[in-house]
Amino acid sequence: MEKTFSIVGVFLLLAFSSFGETESESNQSVTSTTASGLNVDIDGNEQFDALTDGLLVLRSMFGLTGSSLISGAVASDAVYTDAEDIQSRITGLGNRLDIDNNGTVDALTDGLIILRYLFGLTADPWYL
């Protein structure tokens, strides 16, 4: 039952995110203190945001590419705005996206864990 709610939530989020540009001020974020290395700050604006970085990771896990991947999910101050660059950064995270360490990267488990984290379920900066 809980998984059903999670699936519904993911699709609601994906649907909601397609309405215009998302801005980082409406959700919780933490500032990155690292300047180098790949982490979950996919768009490179030194903020970990659920509605940009989290959504980009989740969409990628669902197999979206190109404009479907980045539409409405790139922060206005993003360093990386090109779909190929963003896909490359997500791919570069590799197995570090396998949060539950079960050997596969899956949107409805690993992706949701990342998203929940970025929505502020903990206050500490998080590095993959």
Ligand SMILES: [Ca+2]
């Ligand atoms: Ca970011």
Ligand SMILES: [Ca+2]
């Ligand atoms: Ca996994």
